[in-house]
């Protein structure tokens with residue numbers, strides 16, 4: 017085990033020993049390669065640099081109570097990377113290569129998987145980029161798929177404590193018929209200005225209103241939004257948000273715990289009616305939202321007065337993390353063990 021301050025890990029980059037890479041050249045994927053360099057060498061006219069042919073994923077491996085290492089729902093990340101690749105005309109990564117890469121990179125860097133009980137995990141960052149040279153706007157004919165890993169703590173420094181978020185209407189992250197449903201770099205570039213301003217104004221993230229009508233909730237920074245009221249778990253249905261794997265899992269947990277799940281348009285007007293609100297994602301896990309400010313009107317919606325998460329958010333969080341850390345039965349078969357020897 018590496019000498020790292022596991023309990024105080026931020027959500028940031030820590031150098032590990034190895035990454036894995038696979039190249040698509042001459043119309044086919046090659047063998048998976050193990051690499052110890054943090055650098056990528058590529059042609060200066062690579063399409064990822066100029067035309068945004070870049071997609072990524074994010075998933076985590078957890079060291080459990082029983083010391084087993086579990087990878088959470090990697091098949092779903094593989095499917096979504098395929099969707100992202102198809103959305104921006106890149107070569108999809110075959111499931112066999114994706115799986116081999118995930119398991120191998122965790123095994124190779126096992127000393128960086130945070131110990132059980134520290135709240136940390138090993139974050140896997142699969143990346144798919146167009147490396148072929150093009151000057152006219154067109155898809156590349158060569159691609160690089162790679163995964164690096166880094167040990168992480170909570171995305172929001174608050175951890176499982178309510179955060180403040182800000183609704184923005186003067187910046188858009190994604191258009192309804194654009195690429196918002198895919199995990200492609202351009203969406204994140206488009207979200208930077210709003211996120212940066214929100215941070216400067218004292219908020220953890222910005223919540224984007226839908227680009228077309230500015231009346232509904234779209235994406236909550238790097239996560240999906242949810243609200244809870246009257247025994248219902250309510251989360252936006254939108255063509256321009258990422259289909260969060262965490263949200264997908266929480267919807268199943270919510271049903272299991274007796275909540276009714278509604279996936280539909282969530283109007284900004286409805287914010288005042290929620291008993292609890294939160295953001296969910298691999299990085300955010302479940303981040304309760306204590307306050308939402310509508311930047312345009314200045315109106316504030318308060319969901320936590322005592323600085324504590326609400327009861328449903330807490331139950332959902334305990335169930336989800338319980339499965340991930342092997343404390344609870346994995347009845348949906350979400351985890352796959354990564355054998356280290």
Ligand SMILES: Cc1ncc(COP(=O)(O)O)c(C=O)c1O
Pocket residue numbers: 074235237238239240258259260261262263296297298299300
């Ligand atoms: C924009 C955005 N929305 C939602 C999510 C949550 O998706 P997932 O739960 O699959 O990590 C992410 C990634 O974490 C994201 O970047």
